[in-house]
């Protein structure tokens with residue numbers, strides 16, 4: 627029977643979590659009410675590490691498909707549930723495994739680094755994964771004279787290239803449709819309107835936007851910067867869902883959602899895939915223990931190696 631009241635849904639989810647020894651992992655970009663039922667909220671790196679060490683029989687991943695796949699790669703014996711399997715990712719979609727495989731074959735001798743925002747098949751073709759939190763460390767761990775293929779996010783790749791000065795990095799030309807739309811002209815207008823505000827930017831944004839930043843980093847890095855900063859006001863150039871956690875942790879500070887380009891109606895700083903996860907599909911998924919992630923074992927093992935290679939880089 628379906629219940630639509632959110633307090634009742636939250637109660638039902640909490641009861642099911644106990645009954646099934648289940649935990650809910652959620653990304654910062656999910657809906658506020660989804661973040662409320664999460665046992666662990668984090669960025670892509672923290673969620674991967676957490677999945678690896680979790681004490682539970684069932685993991686429900688409140689996030690997009692590649693995140694639940696990553697959890698299953700790291701915890702093959704656990705049941706990994708995804709409340710909305712249609713919740714994809716434009717960045718992961720911008721790199722199809724067969725095309726990436728061809729690109730790698732055309733450039734022999736390169737170390738292949740992939741952002742975690744990829745399918746399990748792309749991870750299986752990868753030497754070492756990275757996230758926006760650790761991309762710099764991962765690239766610095768590779769000998770300077772070794773050429774690199776970096777995929778799929780061209781903006782993160784070119785940001786790391788600028789930071790390291792490495793000209794032997796070949797970039798795959800993918801991007802996230804949300805971060806790609808943040809607009810520099812409108813950001814400059816916002817800076818005039820809020821002259822005291824610090825600008826925090828995710829490295830999936832375009833280079834011209836990154837150039838305007840007071841701080842560039844992953845969602846967890848941005849949260850940490852805002853916590854430590856003496857400033858009271860921030861313009862947030864990443865998906866707007868993170869503002870829920872910002873306001874929870876820092877109720878005395880003001881967070882202004884970053885502006886997207888003029889063609890947008892204002893909702894472009896929102897990832898529609900992340901918002902597909904809601905209390906109803908979480909409750910149904912826990913109740914039915916379905917949909918569940920299943921992976922081909924050979925692909926899983928190859929993908930696991932690239933994720934563990936990443937986690938081992940301290």
Ligand code: 13P
Nearest residue numbers: 669670757758759844845
């Ligand atoms: P992080 O979690 O690494 O900040 O990445 C953001 C993102 O786009 C996840 O989809």
Ligand code: SF4
Nearest residue numbers: 715716717802804897
């Ligand atoms: Fe993918 Fe972008 Fe949505 Fe993150 S915000 S899940 S990168 S589409």
